[in-house]
Amino acid sequence: MSGSKQVHTDGEERFSTLMNNASAVRAICSAVEGTLGPKGLDTMLVGSQGEVIITNDGVTILEKMDVTHPAARLMIQVAKSQQHQIGDGTTTATVLAGALISEGVTQVTRGVPVAKVVSGMQQGIELAVERFRERTREIAGLQDTAMLRIAVTAGREQRELARLIIAAAAGVGEAKLHEEGFRLADSVMACEGSLSEVWPGIIVSQKPMNAHMDTEMRDIGVLVLMDALEPENVSEESLVTEAGYQRYQELREQFRSSLPKLLELGVGLIAADRGVDPEAEQFCSDHGILVLQRVSRRDLLQLSEHTGARPVRRTALRKSARELAPALGSAGYAAYDERLERVRVSRGGGEQRVTILVGAATSEAALERSRIARDAASAVQAAVRGGYLPGGGAAELAVARDLERRRETMKGMEAFGVDAVIGALRKPLAQIVINAGFNPLEKVEELKAAQAAMESDSLGIDCDSGKVTDFLDAGIMDPTEVKIHALQAAGEVASAILRIHTVIKMKPPFEET
Template sequence: MTGIKGVPGENEERYSTLVNNAAAVRAICSAVEGTLGPKGLDTMLVGQQGDVIITNDGVTILEKMDVTHPAARLMIQVARSQQRQIGDGTTTATVLAGALVQEGVAQVTRGVPVAKVVSGMQTGIELAAASLRERSRAVQGLDDRELYRIAYTAGREQADIAKLVIQAAEAVGEAKLREEGYRFADSVLAHEEASSEVWTGILLGQKPANLHAALERRDARVLVLQDALEPEAVSEESLVTEAGFQRYMQLREQFRSSLGKLLELGVGLIASDRGVDPEAEQFCSDHGILVLQRVSRRDLLQLSEHTGARPVRRTALRKSAPELGDALGRAGHAAYDERLERVRVAQGHGEAYVTVIVGAATREAAHERSRIAKDAASAVQAAVRGGYLPGGGAAEMAVAHDLERMRETMKGMEGFGVAAVAGALRKPLSQIVVNAGYNPLEKVEELKAAQIAHGSDRLGIDCDTGQIADFLEAGIVDPTDVKIHALQAAGEVAAAVLRIHTVIKMKTLGDE
């Protein structure tokens, strides 16, 4: 791996900002790279109030760190982008970004113009992404054994989480996993009092307003209100007049009639994004109707999609029973789970939903297992959509060799940027080997020679034995989209860091 060498004389000042930024990036990367690979360890984050988080999730570490250096803060954006777009591979993306900066600075300080390095890096990343796509293997259905291995690897080798994620994937179906906008990771819920299970439905994060009502309903119709479950309001000024008071009583009478209509239609669950009138709450309690108030927008959307309900305003309650009935959804099961303090809804007549409930002994452990399960779910979805590649840095090593051969045929100084990408692609394997306790220089060269001799990207370094192994046969695989997006996001931030020539503090508001 190419290091950053000091530049004597006048060049020290010329490159001072670049080298300073590179040092800050290096410090950020050192905080997460020790967690990479099967032998990677956890990081303990300690807050000012004594709160503690123990994790090896890259984006969690970076977001919780106290970072002030502006270039270092750009690295956090890499992890956020990877988390937002893919949901897994945040540590890999960060390590790649740091390696690209390091390799790029090495080229710049040896005299290659920044513009040429950045242009070459962009070319190299495009070539690398194309090579990764060509090498990608497609998932052969949800029963493909590689899918479990992907969940197992992304789930940090926790077999129970991998099994839950695969079971949930089978329940929701391949079509749903491929659906644009659907995030499988959002189905994960961790709770310190829960038993791990896959619930083929949704869990709403509110207690019923009428807890003393019946806690379970079968074959219930569902009303989703984007409003309050209460009569239309009358201004306080109007109430002091006889006409205003009469109007108020008329509206309350209409509201009571609407409640009777809901009973007639067989409504068993009402979810409102605002408050609930006490009279309505009592009416629903008397007739065994579950009422949820101030439900989050996300939960209302899921409830609507799962049950087939059409969200309405309270003015819709004045419609005739058949018209109002058209807006109602239906669920075969709706019940309040006292242990989880959530309402379970299943067997909806709308879209299929699934919830992965991950149990843990403590709140801290529940949060960490939730992060692990979300990574596993994201990896499985990414593999279903874009296929998979040999993991453990093996595919990146093969692509690095492809870039080196392309570099030999290139003219112009952009070739130095391509060489920088090739060097950075070896960093994940190098770091995984370091974390496993082996010499990275020895193992990187050993694997490079083996891959060239066999013409295969399947070969990697077994972290238990240090020997060359067939990673596809061993089930060490990663989603293709995770690798490609990590490289592209890393490239964007690395280019931004390399282009910075001067750092200037902005004036604060109020300064003249």
């Protein structure tokens, strides 16, 4: 009798934990799902000091939220993973994860063992990924008209930004877009009070020490210092001794004598990640050399890659001009832009680079537009790498129909996990329809019937008219990789949350056992 009562109590505890986690997940999803689709609205984030961010970007909303619940934090990791790996589709990934958890909880509360639900979900996701790949359309080069349509869809219908992204993609070339470590989205730069443009090179976010030089530099050498442009240091303790002071004077003289070497090498731009000695600054100003100090590591890396410079330490200045020359980069153009308060560099001797400058009247608007541009850039790059599918939840609904047919042939309780995946795949379309002001049950069933009758995965619901429309003809497309990674990431976190039996607070790490 006591054993029976214990089992019942354990079951209630597990059910309570599951429902508590599901409620936290539901709260997270509700914060972002209203932004999904062309009719999605913005979210206002308010900080403790009164700072305000108005955005439609899912990962920004989730990262800025004050979240304490552990299950909710796991959901945020889904968006971060999507952002890190793909750069677009963070809201979709979050919505899918929430739907998988909700559908999974429904099956568990019906009596299906969690292990069977999770196993079935994994099988369903694997099958869905296969179907997504089978239905993928390939990009026929950077001139493919689908490129602009994908950029417009991901860029929230902002055609100006979409055209900038396409121009930038053409500027770096298709081979560069396929490189593993290259992210076109990293080329986006927000700038208050500026016009939007694509610059064929890089823009260094730093004002030169000698900004008064109103000079455009052409065909110059570029020196990148992962160090200070100063004499080598002597400790303060050593300076109080005669030998130490003499050493200090020798180092200063050695540094001073190395500066003319820069002229011999044709150096026109020096970028250092630390400070610059006043004497070196004066020398460079007198001889028309732009000097940037305390440049960020990111900008130094981009400058090195674009110009072909090899970053060096200050000790490299001791070398002869012939020995130092291989470390220099080159640029066909460099100039300080007073309006932007940044330095423009182009026609570098290294890798081809572009900068997508996104301007707006205010800093807040510029930041939001830059987030939109990064989404569009990530989507374009993902499409070049992995092709595209109809957007707006149309492809997901078609794949859900594929899974329904497979579900009919399955035996065992794993089939209930596949049911959870089917329900989750319908969620993006349902949420987009809700945000557009239509009845989701009516529109999902209407579209499901239309796709089955036409045997087409490109049919979707027009958010203006509510009518069934061919999304490929309408130019509503999403990259395949965005959909696949979103579903896989959602499946991982949903499986983890569904399997949680008990939540236990850990003791502080400094407590002794």
